Amino acid sequence: MNGETAHSVDLDPRTAPPFPEAALPILRNTQLRKNVAHATDVIQTKRAHLVGEKMDWQQLRSAAAAIKDMALASLDQYLAEFEARCTASGGQVHWAADAAQARRIIVDILRADQASEVIKIKTMTSAEIELNPALEAAGIHAIETDLAELILQLGNDQPSHIVAPALHVNRSQVREIFARSMGRADLSDDPEALTGAARAYLREKFLRVDAAISGANFLVADSGAVAIVESEGNGRMCLTLPRTLIALAGIEKIIPRFRDLEVLLQVLARSATGERMNPYTSVWSGVTPGDGPQAFHVVLLDNGRSSILARPTERQTLRCIRCAACQNACPVYRQTGGHAYGSVYGGPIGAILTPQLMHMEHAQSLPYASSLCAACYEVCPVKINIPEVLIDLRAQLVDQERRQTGRAFDVMYIGMRAANWIFCTGKRLRWAQRIGRLALWPFTREDGWIHALPGLGARWTMTRDLRGMPQQSFRDWWAIRAREKP
Amino acid sequence: VSVSVSARKAILDRIRAATAGYSAGPPVRSAQPYIRQGRLDSRARLNLMIERLREYNAEVVECIATDLRACIADTLLRSGRRIFLAPRDLPAEWHASGFDWKIDTGLSHSEIEACDGVVTACFAGIADSGTIVLHHSGSEGRRVLTLLPDWHLLILCASQVVETLPEYFDRCPQPPGLATYISGPSATADIEMTRIKGVHGPRFLNVILVHDQQGDDPSDAPANHA
Numbered sequence: 001m002n003g004e005t006a007h008s009v010d011l012d013p014r015t016a017p018p019f020p021e022a023a024l025p026i027l028r029n030t031q032l033r034k035n036v037a038h039a040t041d042v043i044q045t046k047r048a049h050l051v052g053e054k055m056d057w058q059q060l061r062s063a064a065a066a067i068k069d070m071a072l073a074s075l076d077q078y079l080a081e082f083e084a085r086c087t088a089s090g091g092q093v094h095w096a097a098d099a100a101q102a103r104r105i106i107v108d109i110l111r112a113d114q115a116s117e118v119i120k121i122k123t124m125t126s127a128e129i130e131l132n133p134a135l136e137a138a139g140i141h142a143i144e145t146d147l148a149e150l151i152l153q154l155g156n157d158q159p160s161h162i163v164a165p166a167l168h169v170n171r172s173q174v175r176e177i178f179a180r181s182m183g184r185a186d187l188s189d190d191p192e193a194l195t196g197a198a199r200a201y202l203r204e205k206f207l208r209v210d211a212a213i214s215g216a217n218f219l220v221a222d223s224g225a226v227a228i229v230e231s232e233g234n235g236r237m238c239l240t241l242p243r244t245l246i247a248l249a250g251i252e253k254i255i256p257r258f259r260d261l262e263v264l265l266q267v268l269a270r271s272a273t274g275e276r277m278n279p280y281t282s283v284w285s286g287v288t289p290g291d292g293p294q295a296f297h298v299v300l301l302d303n304g305r306s307s308i309l310a311r312p313t314e315r316q317t318l319r320c321i322r323c324a325a326c327q328n329a330c331p332v333y334r335q336t337g338g339h340a341y342g343s344v345y346g347g348p349i350g351a352i353l354t355p356q357l358m359h360m361e362h363a364q365s366l367p368y369a370s371s372l373c374a375a376c377y378e379v380c381p382v383k384i385n386i387p388e389v390l391i392d393l394r395a396q397l398v399d400q401e402r403r404q405t406g407r408a409f410d411v412m413y414i415g416m417r418a419a420n421w422i423f424c425t426g427k428r429l430r431w432a433q434r435i436g437r438l439a440l441w442p443f444t445r446e447d448g449w450i451h452a453l454p455g456l457g458a459r460w461t462m463t464r465d466l467r468g469m470p471q472q473s474f475r476d477w478w479a480i481r482a483r484e485k486p
Numbered sequence: 487v488s489v490s491v492s493a494r495k496a497i498l499d500r501i502r503a504a505t506a507g508y509s510a511g512p513p514v515r516s517a518q519p520y521i522r523q524g525r526l527d528s529r530a531r532l533n534l535m536i537e538r539l540r541e542y543n544a545e546v547v548e549c550i551a552t553d554l555r556a557c558i559a560d561t562l563l564r565s566g567r568r569i570f571l572a573p574r575d576l577p578a579e580w581h582a583s584g585f586d587w588k589i590d591t592g593l594s595h596s597e598i599e600a601c602d603g604v605v606t607a608c609f610a611g612i613a614d615s616g617t618i619v620l621h622h623s624g625s626e627g628r629r630v631l632t633l634l635p636d637w638h639l640l641i642l643c644a645s646q647v648v649e650t651l652p653e654y655f656d657r658c659p660q661p662p663g664l665a666t667y668i669s670g671p672s673a674t675a676d677i678e679m680t681r682i683k684g685v686h687g688p689r690f691l692n693v694i695l696v697h698d699q700q701g702d703d704p705s706d707a708p709a710n711h712a
Contacts, residue, residue: 035678042679059520073508076501089663095494105490147685148676164676171678191677199685206686207595223661233633233672233687240629241595251497258661262652263520265667276538276615277669280687282629285663290592291628292664302497309504 009158009339012130013358016342018365023340032168036160036337039167040328046274047325047379054270063263065383068319071221071254072309078221078254079300085224089286091296099129102301106131106213106246107138109297113244115140115211121228121235122146123215124322125248125301127159127344128357131213142213143205145234147198154181160338160346162324163272168337202234212238212293216249217268217321219298223258225285226298229268229278239282245293250301252318258283264321267381271323304357313392317352319382324349326376326386332369341366348376352389360396367393411456430475437469444468522656524614524649531613531649532695535642538616542670543683544691550698554641557694558582558605561639565692567602571631575624580605580641590631598630603637603690609662610654611647617669618642618693619654621662629666638688643696 010016026032051057071078083093096102110118118135120126120142132142132153144153148166152159155177159165166174175189178197187197214235218227226247228235239245255264261283269278287296308314327333327347338346343354343363351366367390376386407413422432443450450466452458460466526534536546549557559582562570569586571593581587588601607625608618618640620626632638648654672687683689 039679042675056518056520059518062518063520073505075505076498079498079501094490095497096490097493097496101489101493145686146676147674151676164679166676167679171680174677191680192682194677195674195682195685202686207599220661225661231672232674232685234685236629236633236666237686240633251501258658259655262655266651269669273675275669277612277617277667279668279670279673281665281667281669283662283665283667285661288622288664291622291630300497302493302500306497306500306504309501312508 011127011158011339011342011344013343013354013363016363019340019342019369020365022342023336023369026336026340031170032337033335035168035170037334039161039164040334043164043274044328047270047328048274050270050274050276054266060263060267061381061383064267064321064381065316065319067255067260067263068321068382069316071256072252072315072318075251075254075309078256079251081221082219082224082254083300085222086226086286086298087224089224091224091286091298094297094299096299096301096303098303099301102129102248102299102303103131103134105299106248107134107140109244109246110135110140110211111138113211113295115244117141117143117205117209118211118213119143119145119205119209119238119242120149120212121214121230121238122149122165123213123248124159124162124344125215125250126213129248129301129303131248143202143209145202145206145238146230147195147232147234150198150202151177154178158339159344161327162322162345162347162349164324165338168339202237206234206237206241210242211244212242212246214238214245214247216247216253216298218255218261218264219249219253220258220261220283221254221256223285225258225283227261227281227283229265229272229281231273231279233280236280236282239284240292242293244295244297246297246299248299248301250303251305252320268321268323271325271379271381304359307359308356311392314352314356314389316384317349317356317389319384320349320353321382322349323381325379325381326384329375329379331371331373331375341369348386348390349384352384352386352393355393360393360400364397367397426475430473433469433473437471440469520652521650522652524653526613526649528644532644532647534649535611535613535616535647536695538613539691539693542616542691544670544693546693546695548695548697551696554694554696555579555582558639558641559584561692561694562603562605565603565637565639565690567637569600569602571598571601571604571627571635573604573606573625573627573631576605576607576627577625590627595630595634598634601635603639604631604635604688605639605641606632607641608646609665610657611642612651612654613647613649614651615669617651617654617667618691620666620668622664622666629664632666632668633687636688637690637692639692639694641694641696643698645698647695 094105135142144150151166151174160168171189174194179185179187216226217229269275308317326349330348333347341350343350345353351369355363355366370390372387374387422428448468450468453461539546571588574590606627609621610619671683672685673683674685675681
């Protein structure tokens, strides 16, 4: 089905294989791993340099987290305020409880407009709700205008990174895709030439197509404005030239005040692309007569987000401003890229966001797709404690499994219950230690390490050694010491 | 619409149920506030602005207010371009003679596309990030004017330059209906993180930094024009 990538990619969490299974073929794809490592290295170096020059970086992070927390604590009020102000300035606000409703709303607006084509700014939310296939089914051709998204669309590929969705593709692969789909056999693999080809290909579409779809980086409650940050100018084209504009936004994109942008814009670009400010940021409220689209719609999407609000630990997930700094910093993501996560949201943020959007019914392997090293937390501009959320999600999953019938006879649970019983008293622990010492003695080598265990234990020793049990426990040592030195 | 109305109620109900246990409380503010006010004197602030703009490959020249018309003419001449767009309320004295001026009285996209460049005012400059702020007033022009032409000349007054982003927000008592923040030419790094400039937006940004003649800081005046 897919000629450009060596593996097939399924980013629907309901059907995607578990993380370890999806990661295996990717780990053998050395080209893809090289591409991902190179891209994440470049962004991380730039980010570190620009964060380093900011004297108040930690204060900005705290302030950004506080702004998002404030918005989430009174989310209903801020959404209502945004709706009122956006409507007052000529916008139309729609509410979508799930992906299907959002798709229907957008298709209906475009149909009423008799649109046969629509230009799109990169929006992960539209990938989340699988909007493009729905548009095609309705006879509306979607044209991605972000360079990376265009590469993916023409190459029949899927996004693997939140900010640079095609970072797993290299220049010669881009050349092949463009040469074939644009009929440009003469094209070289020079990034400048490839970018030029995309510019020429899209210019005509910007000037011709009369409807556009965008995401939103921020929804501003006190002004009813939408803010979009970008680099290429394709965003400004889509926000300015068409007659009709539809912005699709998750409900968590709300911020209370226009002024809050003074913090969020400072942390976003530095974290996302390693720039002091991204080249273009657009902010607009509703419709401005004589300037830009005269029909403006905002689709507010829930699709599982409101359920994340209920638990205090998990709630911080919704602070995310989609900068992808956690992906660039993650030692797991840097090996696998985004496709292994079986979701448009890969990496550490995807590992906590995706299972929650799925109400913990799918993507259950993702909370385990982490070493809990906390590099993600350290770089997060809104201070999401991702390891803390990962551990809490793991606990939820274990509780969920425990409730399933038949689990009582599972080796794992019998072992855990036995451990629980043993650890209850010091006497039981001492007996267990003696038995353990005897049982492990035949496997312990002269260097004091166990290199191979039979049966279930082999699962551990397959990939790492186990320290043999010491001949004397601390309790024994303490007891002897007390006797010898009264 | 009826679906959206019931969805609205369902979403808001779910949010209220989920957040009911939380006390709204006073907004949490960080113990140590972030930097709001810049620390540079006016000359250093302008120098930083110029340095940042040049990092973005913008061409920057400085002049005093009385020389502005000549400076605009000189910049337009050096560009080798001929047909220039002017926003509706661009000051008449900025329309340097010897060029074809198209005044935006609601020009079509193709008429705008046919011009060689555009000359506009702006709302503010932010030195820390080298950002130009447009609020799209009559002299700053509709958004499309500074988007389609490949060449943009911006007139930035020294008094419009602030050092930090929060200082810009201090100058906005009311949120603007439209705002565009420009920090460098359109660019992409989507192919192997190789930065390529000039994707869709204007590829050439020129800035004339204008010093008030009777500015309170005489050191503002650049040596080469004083």
